Amino acid sequence: MTRSRVTTVAVVGTGVIGAAWAASFLAAGLDVVATDPAEGAEQRLLDSLRRTLDIATELSGRSAADRGDLRVVGSVAEAVHDADFVQESGPERLEHKGALLVEIDSFARPGVVVASSTSGLAPSALQKFAAVDPGRVLVGHPFDPAHIVPLVEVVPGSATTSELAQAAVDFYRSVGKKPVLVRAELPGHITNRLQAALWREAYSLVDRGVATVADIDTAISHGPGLRWAIVGPLTAQHLSGGQGGMRHLLEHLGPPTQKWMDDLGEPQLTAELAHKLVAGMDEEMNGIDQAELLADRDRLLVDIMRLKRSSTNLP
Ligand SMILES: NC(=O)c1ccc[n+]([C@@H]2O[C@H](COP(=O)([O-])OP(=O)(O)OC[C@H]3O[C@@H](n4cnc5c(N)ncnc54)[C@H](O)[C@@H]3O)[C@@H](O)[C@H]2O)c1
Known part of the structure; x- marks a missing residue:
């Protein structure tokens, strides 16, 4: 089962890429629940959205009134609890992503796609950290500046079903992105x-x-x-x-x-x-x-x- 109707997205990690994802999702009318433990992260996210949200909204073809709501929370568990889709954008180190994915996978609802923004890690390596449902972990790799550039590379891991990979492709398309399904796991995707x-x-x-x-x-x-x-x-x-x-x-x-x-x-x-x-x-x-x-x-x-x-x- 996959969640076909996404209304709330968890953005885990709100650095350069997570903040850009937040802008794209809000502009597409989705509610965003964001989390990042770094000191000052919330203020940096708000500063970033001030620079990016108008542009992302213009590109989405919607009006500012149609934007989703942003909620910033203090833990991964709280961020993913009610989410219909999770976009992980934490630091690019396997042990760091692994710890994050253990947490995301234990608190996310069944059927929710967990997409990692990783530029270089293989989805099958990330899936090893998801004991509950490894197949729902895949790569959704954006391009900087990700609130403008529409490309997203979707890379399924060995445990991902084609239905779930398609759900990720459909979701990204629904928020105005240009997803490309990558058919094998290679360093650097395509x-x-x-x-x-x-x-x-x-x-x-x-x-x-x-x-x-x-x-x-x-x-x-x-x-x-x-x-x-x-x-x-x-x-x-x-x-x-x-x-x-x-x-x-x-x-x-x-x-x-x-x-x-x-x-x-x-x-x-x-x-x-x-x-x-x-x-x-x-x-x-x-x-x-x-x-x-x-x-x-x-x-x-x-x-x-x-x-x-x-x-x-x-x-
Ligand atoms: N910067 C790019 O051009 C680019 C492009 C495409 C993909 N990516 C990928 O996106 C991901 C993020 O990269 P970035 O450039 O935004 O890095 P970044 O350093 O700007 O952001 C990473 C964020 O993760 C946060 N973080 C650390 N531990 C966390 C935790 N436990 N929970 C939640 N957040 C946590 C950090 O505080 C930081 O704000 C990486 O996987 C990277 O490979 C980056």
């Missing part, structure tokens, strides 16, 4: 692996002196990154193939692409390379107000999201 593939070559090119840190950022954000935000890298390839699409593109440019792939670097992130990357970033940020850059990034992301919605053709 998207961080794709990012790692790009970072690997970027680090290598900087290490070899082929490009500066700023060159890499310019090359992507003024080049393919513009297309990727609209159609993704594979459809971008398909569209580059003209009438013949992906088939023609792979016949025509497949052989050189194979050569480029074979030539990619395999850098080790040594202290020396890390130093080069940090120095390159300091140079790129010279004269830039980082708070303003962050605000611009978020504002433009919202504009892109709005514009994307105006197309009925996007995949």
Whole structure:
């Protein structure tokens, strides 16, 4: 059995990601019961919501009057007691998440999905901590800034039924997210692996002196990154193939692409390379107000999201 109608979500851990989840859920009209034991956590959550809730509400297409209610409580048990869905966003360490999941699993009601925001831990490893109902523990991995970026990677563990994984996908979709069901447990799920593939070559090119840190950022954000935000890298390839699409593109440019792939670097992130990357970033940020850059990034992301919605053709 899964709880098909979610009206209350427990947000366990209200740091960067938990606070963003709270904004998304409240904006979608759901009540949120949040908990975080850190000193000053409640004030930080309220400060964060002041920055994010209007944006999340605008993106949800609802009005401020339709928002859910927030309640901050002092324990995990109290947070999950009446929840129909639990989103865990505690620190990214297995023993920490394990202790949290033991508690969540013992107090959550039967059939409630327990989703972990973990960026790298395997759901099957997390399920080992849930003695009552291991199958309901899965990964629901968001992307920063998670009150704006809609992607959520849903990764079922070995004990998860397809019904429960689907319930998580349906829930995220119902709150305006774009869930992708990941079909195997791999470090970094899908998207961080794709990012790692790009970072690997970027680090290598900087290490070899082929490009500066700023060159890499310019090359992507003024080049393919513009297309990727609209159609993704594979459809971008398909569209580059003209009438013949992906088939023609792979016949025509497949052989050189194979050569480029074979030539990619395999850098080790040594202290020396890390130093080069940090120095390159300091140079790129010279004269830039980082708070303003962050605000611009978020504002433009919202504009892109709005514009994307105006197309009925996007995949
Ligand atoms: N920051 C990102 O870009 C990002 C993106 C996607 C996923 N994630 C994942 O989200 C999770 C949280 O990351 P974050 O960046 O928000 O970290 P964070 O350090 O900002 O927040 C973690 C919060 O958990 C709280 N916490 C500690 N013990 C707790 C307990 N017993 N009960 C409830 N809360 C407790 C801490 O006080 C802290 O506020 C991690 O699993 C991380 O991998 C992070």
